[in-house]
Amino acid sequence: MTSEWAGFCRKVGAIVYKDLVAEWHTREMISAMLVFSVLALLIFSFALDLRGDMARAAAPGVLWATIAFAGTLGLSRSLTREQQAGCMDGLLLAPVDRSAIFFGKAIGNLAFISIVELVLLPLFAALFDAPLLQGDILVITALGTLGYTAVGTLLAAIAVNTRAREVMLPILLLPLVVPVLIAAVQATGNLIEGGTWAEIGGWVRLLVVYDLVIIAVSVLTFDYVV
């Protein structure tokens, strides 16, 4: 049993490693997401005229809207790359469980989106003058990103097989991540205003439940979309 588990982890690790190496060579996903995020930040600032207290109040919303939109770029790219090079067929032919492929891809995507967030958070903290660099906010961001990436990986696998692949992913994904966006924005906003962990307990629980439910459903249904 333990050796089976170790084997599963090794397979997942191999897929993650492959994705990290491929990304290291091209850097196309992370750079695309980063540039897009900065542009989105700029557009939000102009559109909402964000200064002073206004900026601080809007920071969580702008942050999560940026992550939600930039994330679709990365997710879409990650699965399209598999499809184009015929890599997905290779993965499916390999003697690995489909759930290992799902976890491999999801963890890879999680890593890329997290890297982008680690750049965005200090940038937002500086531009919006909001104390975003706290442990609590990092935990909320990680929980939100986990659920977002899990369902995003599943849907990206669907979207790459459709006619209008890049257009399809955001349309499919955004209505599903409404709970993540509301919970993460509310919890982050509360923490910026000096709220305590106890005050945001409900949101944290909602994020944890969402993550667990979505990961379970994604693992169960991933077999049918690849």
Added chain:
Amino acid sequence: MTWSSSPSPSSHSITLYSVTLELEKDMHTSHTDRMGLILIALTTIAILTALGMVFLYAPREATMGDIQRIFYFHVASAWVGFFGFFVTFLAGIVYLARAERRWDILALSSVEIGLTFITMAVVTGSLWARPVWGTYWTWEPRLTISAIQLLLYVSYIMLRGAIENPEQKARFAAVYGIVAFVTVPLSWFAIRWWRTIHPDILTGGEGMALVPKMVHTLLVSIGAFTLLYVTLLRLRIRLEQAADALAHLHARLEQERYG
């Protein structure tokens, strides 16, 4: 059509004739669809009863007046929408387990009807909000969750439209129908908590107190709309089956001509 360029019109028209006969047999939409007629009759009676109760039996609401009567159809539409998506969720699970076309037909038919009714719920909700709260849209939780469901299942229909292979279409749609449905309760909780933190001054408290006559009217409305859902679902399923039969015969005709 492609048939018109057939080299031998006589033999071709014979094939066409036999195919037409077969089509009629296959569709079994003969004139004696008793079950369908009974359903339509029952639904008509139920809807008329509900309509009568809404306008004649239910009392006038004290603060909102007659405008409140839209409530009975609004709630019934929202219920049928949600129920339709629930059926799609279940049909999706069975489809993934068995891979039989009929479950995909059920999922598709139910989602289309659900979408129609959830749209009605959103529209009647806005019409109700306008005179009562002075605005077409408020972020009232129930109205908001209806709008989110509307968007979710519009995406579902768009997904189906973007896939060519019928088997793949059914599989992907089943997965999306399942994932979409499990997020609905989570979205509901998120929206409710969000609204409790930022209370809507417009909508204020948790609505009105229902007197027994109002409850009766609401229940009859919900019953009538559910019956309407069943009738429409049955018709939609038969339409899809007929389309399948036609496509099948079309393929055969082509094969006989060229094969």
